[in-house]
Amino acid sequence: MPFNLLVLACLCYAVLLFAIAFVAERNMQAGAARWLRSPLVYTLSLSIYCTAWTFYGAVGYAARSGLEFATIYLGPTLVFVGWWWVLRKMVRIGRRQRVTSIADMISSRYGKSNLLGVIVTLISVVAATPYIALQLQSVTLSFGVFAAAGTYGWAMPDTNATALWVAAGLALFTILFGTRNLDANEQHTGIVTAIAVEAVVKLVALLAVGIYVVWVLADGPVDIFERINASALADWQLIPSRWSGLIALSAAAVLCLPRMFQVLVVECGDERNLATASWAFPLYLAAMSVFVVPIAVVGLQMLPAGANPDLFVLTLPLSQGQGGLAMLAFLGGFSSATSMVIVASIALSTMVSNHIVMPLWLSLRPTREVTGDVRRLVLHARRFSIAGVLGLGYLYYSLSGGSAALAAIGLISFVGVAQMLPAMLGAIFWRGATRVGATAGLCIGFAIWAYTLFLPSFGPGGVYPLSMFMEGPFGIGWLRPQALFGVAGMDPLIHALFWSLSLNTAAFAIGSLVSFPTPVERVQGLAFVNVFDTERTEPLAWEAGQVETEELLKLAQRILGDEPALTFFEEAASAQGTEGYLPDPTPEFLDALERKLAGAVGAAAAHAMIAELAGRARVTVADLMRVADETAQIMEYSGRLEAQRAEMERTARQLREANEKLTQLSIQKDAFLSQISHELRTPMTSIRAFSEILMEGDVPPEVAGGQARIIHDEAIRLTRLLDDLLDLSVLENGTVQLDLRLASLNELIDRALRAAAQVRPDRVFMVWRDLPSEALFLRTDPDRLSQVFINLVSNSRKYCDAAKPELRINVKQRGARVIVDFIDNGPGIPKDKQQIIFEKFARLSDQTRAGGAGLGLAICREIMANLGGTIAYLPAQGGAAFRVTLPLRLEKHPFADAA
Amino acid sequence: MRRRSPVFLARRAYRLRRLRDAARLLPVAGAFLLLLPILWEPPEASDRNTAWDGIYLFAVWGGLIALAAWLAQGLAAGEDSDEATDAENGPDGPRRGER
Numbered sequence: 001m002p003f004n005l006l007v008l009a010c011l012c013y014a015v016l017l018f019a020i021a022f023v024a025e026r027n028m029q030a031g032a033a034r035w036l037r038s039p040l041v042y043t044l045s046l047s048i049y050c051t052a053w054t055f056y057g058a059v060g061y062a063a064r065s066g067l068e069f070a071t072i073y074l075g076p077t078l079v080f081v082g083w084w085w086v087l088r089k090m091v092r093i094g095r096r097q098r099v100t101s102i103a104d105m106i107s108s109r110y111g112k113s114n115l116l117g118v119i120v121t122l123i124s125v126v127a128a129t130p131y132i133a134l135q136l137q138s139v140t141l142s143f144g145v146f147a148a149a150g151t152y153g154w155a156m157p158d159t160n161a162t163a164l165w166v167a168a169g170l171a172l173f174t175i176l177f178g179t180r181n182l183d184a185n186e187q188h189t190g191i192v193t194a195i196a197v198e199a200v201v202k203l204v205a206l207l208a209v210g211i212y213v214v215w216v217l218a219d220g221p222v223d224i225f226e227r228i229n230a231s232a233l234a235d236w237q238l239i240p241s242r243w244s245g246l247i248a249l250s251a252a253a254v255l256c257l258p259r260m261f262q263v264l265v266v267e268c269g270d271e272r273n274l275a276t277a278s279w280a281f282p283l284y285l286a287a288m289s290v291f292v293v294p295i296a297v298v299g300l301q302m303l304p305a306g307a308n309p310d311l312f313v314l315t316l317p318l319s320q321g322q323g324g325l326a327m328l329a330f331l332g333g334f335s336s337a338t339s340m341v342i343v344a345s346i347a348l349s350t351m352v353s354n355h356i357v358m359p360l361w362l363s364l365r366p367t368r369e370v371t372g373d374v375r376r377l378v379l380h381a382r383r384f385s386i387a388g389v390l391g392l393g394y395l396y397y398s399l400s401g402g403s404a405a406l407a408a409i410g411l412i413s414f415v416g417v418a419q420m421l422p423a424m425l426g427a428i429f430w431r432g433a434t435r436v437g438a439t440a441g442l443c444i445g446f447a448i449w450a451y452t453l454f455l456p457s458f459g460p461g462g463v464y465p466l467s468m469f470m471e472g473p474f475g476i477g478w479l480r481p482q483a484l485f486g487v488a489g490m491d492p493l494i495h496a497l498f499w500s501l502s503l504n505t506a507a508f509a510i511g512s513l514v515s516f517p518t519p520v521e522r523v524q525g526l527a528f529v530n531v532f533d534t535e536r537t538e539p540l541a542w543e544a545g546q547v548e549t550e551e552l553l554k555l556a557q558r559i560l561g562d563e564p565a566l567t568f569f570e571e572a573a574s575a576q577g578t579e580g581y582l583p584d585p586t587p588e589f590l591d592a593l594e595r596k597l598a599g600a601v602g603a604a605a606a607h608a609m610i611a612e613l614a615g616r617a618r619v620t621v622a623d624l625m626r627v628a629d630e631t632a633q634i635m636e637y638s639g640r641l642e643a644q645r646a647e648m649e650r651t652a653r654q655l656r657e658a659n660e661k662l663t664q665l666s667i668q669k670d671a672f673l674s675q676i677s678h679e680l681r682t683p684m685t686s687i688r689a690f691s692e693i694l695m696e697g698d699v700p701p702e703v704a705g706g707q708a709r710i711i712h713d714e715a716i717r718l719t720r721l722l723d724d725l726l727d728l729s730v731l732e733n734g735t736v737q738l739d740l741r742l743a744s745l746n747e748l749i750d751r752a753l754r755a756a757a758q759v760r761p762d763r764v765f766m767v768w769r770d771l772p773s774e775a776l777f778l779r780t781d782p783d784r785l786s787q788v789f790i791n792l793v794s795n796s797r798k799y800c801d802a803a804k805p806e807l808r809i810n811v812k813q814r815g816a817r818v819i820v821d822f823i824d825n826g827p828g829i830p831k832d833k834q835q836i837i838f839e840k841f842a843r844l845s846d847q848t849r850a851g852g853a854g855l856g857l858a859i860c861r862e863i864m865a866n867l868g869g870t871i872a873y874l875p876a877q878g879g880a881a882f883r884v885t886l887p888l889r890l891e892k893h894p895f896a897d898a899a
Numbered sequence: 900m901r902r903r904s905p906v907f908l909a910r911r912a913y914r915l916r917r918l919r920d921a922a923r924l925l926p927v928a929g930a931f932l933l934l935l936p937i938l939w940e941p942p943e944a945s946d947r948n949t950a951w952d953g954i955y956l957f958a959v960w961g962g963l964i965a966l967a968a969w970l971a972q973g974l975a976a977g978e979d980s981d982e983a984t985d986a987e988n989g990p991d992g993p994r995r996g997e998r
Contacts, residue, residue: 229948
């Protein structure tokens with residue numbers, strides 16, 4: 001088979017995956033494809049458990065150690081068949097707490113501790129690196145098989161270059177689809193769908209080779225039966241410690257592998273899918289392993305003695321001249337490797353960015369305020385982490401030379417991730433588990449794993465000198481890496497598993513028993529362990545009233561994006577029964593916001609951010625009571641008291657606000673009365689004075705002309721003031737006549753900008769507009785609407801005193817409504833004044849700067865009400881910002897029914 | 900007629916509870932059967948039959964899958980009607996949130 005054809009097939013396959021991922025993402029965004037979240041896709045995506053190691057390596061494993069290969073699948077089978085114990089709880093907790101990775105889950109349970117997140121992330125990265133190297137190695141090995149078997153005279157390709165190309169291609173794919181958006185739930189539909197397709201490819205490939213071996217090369221099952229007992233596999237000895245140890249190890253790994261956690265918990269669209277996966281995934285595993293022994297036996301018999309059993313899946317069809325079948329098998333192995341690497345690097349990059357990069361950034365930035373675009377930062381961090389993880393894998397591959405047997409590396413990695421098992425099971429079943437215990441267990445387990453298994457895996461003379469294996473460090477015999485505490489004669493892998501997990505569990509238990517958990521830990525422990533009982537009694541860790549909602553809005557906009565954040569705040573505000581975009585910072589609201597942010601940046605970072613703004617995490621007396629005593633009555637009673645107290649506090653606050661507003665209005669009205677008398681008096685005085693001079697006669701005509709002009713101007717000012725007052729009263733009564741017709745929004749804004757240019761014409765204003773979005777035709781009263789626009793633009797010309805004044809005009813269409821935002825870069829309006837600017841006679845600055853009598857915005861509000869829309873002040877936009885909302889087509893006067 | 904329906908529901912809830920017990924027991928039984936080969940024969944007896952071992956292994960595997968599939972059906976159906984059945988369970992049922 002020509003090598004070029006092989007490369008072409010790989011490229012075509014990669015393009016196909018791109019297309020599938022792209023189409024799936026499209027469909028999901030359109031909300032169309034329910035099947036993307038079906039149990040079938042979920043089950044197939046779990047198959048990333050079967051990597052290239054199992055695809056190629058299982059046959060080699062069977063050829064070396066007989067039926068022992070099956071233990072790798074039997075552990076997960078038991079875990080899935082027993083889903084009611086652990087998996088169900090894990091998935092429920094993961095969805096409820098919006099967990100983004102296994103590190104997030106452990107850190108969130110133990111008091112949102114970032115230290116634990118960092119430890120788990122480090123363990124995962126160290127354990128995954130050899131595993132990724134293994135995938136690169138298997139792909140390059142399989143390329144090599146085709147190269148060696150080729151009859152076209154081309155040389156063996158450079159294996160290092162092949163691995164580099166594969167790693168780069170995988171990084172590109174993962175970055176393209178894994179970090180396109182900062183999804184609230186960290187779900188990647190496109191990738192999951194592509195993974196599901198890959199699962200089918202590898203299953204079909206392995207089954208095809210198996211069927212070919214059993215029914216074409218051999219004469220059916222009976223013949224295979226004979227051959228097995230005649231082959232070397234018949235001499236296979238079951239080693240009890242390895243048999244039971246490996247079943248337990250693979251069961252632990254399927255729960256703790258970051259990539260499995262990603263597809264199992266994070267990408268889970270529907271908890272009910274788990275019920276199907278509980279039997280369908282073991283079925284998949286059984287199907288993947290049913291032909292392993294036949295392929296191994298036939299391979300041992302038919303191929304020359306020196307052939308590598310790890311590659312029988314490829315070499316067996318090739319030796320029979322079955323190029324097409326070999327190609328299918330190659331694609332199967334290729335897809336096993338790619339799917340594992342893609343999901344593993346997504347999972348690891350999420351952990352690295354959420355638990356290492358974000359906290360570093362939070363603590364390193366100089367000011368307390370959240371500045372800059374955090375979304376971009378997080379996405380960049382993930383992209384670099386993906387490239388970094390794959391780079392590490394490649395580095396390990398090229399350094400280790402890729403010579404060890406496939407199975408050995410995979411199992412070492414398994415023991416590494418299994419160190420998270422005690423902390424994780426303790427997290428969901430034992431309320432007494434504490435952060436101190438989890439940290440101690442993880443650190444000790446990880447250290448023993450590195451000492452007894454990972455470092456010795458480089459061989460005598462690799463990291464340890466040979467004397468270390470024989471006599472121990474400094475000649476201390478009971479510290480020999482493969483015979484710790486004198487336990488010699490054990491298989492090295494089982495030895496490491498035994499000691500690391502025993503001491504890990506012991507440290508975890510003792511540490512938990514002697515330490516005392518913080519309040520946040522206890523509340524989280526309650527939420528995790530009793531996740532099925534405490535559906536409504538979520539822990540409320542925030543104290544109300546210590547935080548500025550506007551600050552929170554700024555933070556949320558940086559992380560979630562402007563519009564989603566505004567929508568979230570607006571909904572929360574309306575749920576509390578207040579207008580506008582700034583809800584009261586109740587504990588419920590803070591909790592909801594924290595979980596929303598946690599979906600994007602992880603629990604620990606979200607907690608830290610809000611804690612920074614809200615002072616610190618506080619647990620109320622009611623929460624402590626709930627922790628101390630959870631009889632249902634007391635929980636309910638305190639819950640009701642809490643709710644009543646919150647309700648009363650809110651009402652009191654609203655009353656206080658209303659009172660404040662009334663008082664201020666009354667003061668304003670008095671001020672206005674005195675002011676309007678003043679406004680009326682000043683022109684009146686000058687009119688009277690000048691007319692008296694004129695009456696006396698004896699004035700030169702040119703001077704008389706000037707004085708008459710002054711009288712005229714002052715009269716016009718008076719008229720305008722009276723006009724405004726009249727206009728306002730007409731608008732307020734709803735008796736205004738609207739002249740409804742079609743008008744172009746673009747022209748209206750043009751007109752407003754032109755008309756307002758007369759206000760302080762000396763200032764050069766930079767106006768940012770988005771012309772395509774303004775191409776809308778409204779049915780409204782264009783004159784009245786442009787009056788509003790003119791007013792807003794003139795206001796910002798008047799009051800925006802930035803050095804380089806700018807005005808942004810954004811237009812958006814939301815269904816049958818149109819939103820026009822006017823945002824400048826001036827000082828904005830202070831929060832205490834935002835309430836009153838739309839009231840009549842309101843004026844913020846001294847009157848010398850403002851030309852009018854403080855009626856402009858009041859008139860605007862009345863006009864918008866008459867046009868069936870609203871005008872509101874938009875907080876936290878970096879300047880004064882007004883949002884005008886109006887219907888696209890106004891059919892009749894909105895007050896017509898009421899009148 | 901009104902008195903009969905609670906009886907029927909309670910019976911159903913009882914079945915559902917036992918179904919969950921079965922789901923919890925299944926992995927224990929599976930582990931027992933999969934670890935059984937350790938006890939079969941002393942290692943020095945050389946007439947071990949690898950093919951038969953394999954068939955035993957896959958038979959246990961298939962049995963576990965079939966049982967799990969059967970249980971999953973009942974459990975998934977049970978979860979949907981949980982609210983209705985738990986109301987009948989009285990105090991010994993697992994407490995779910997007060998919706």
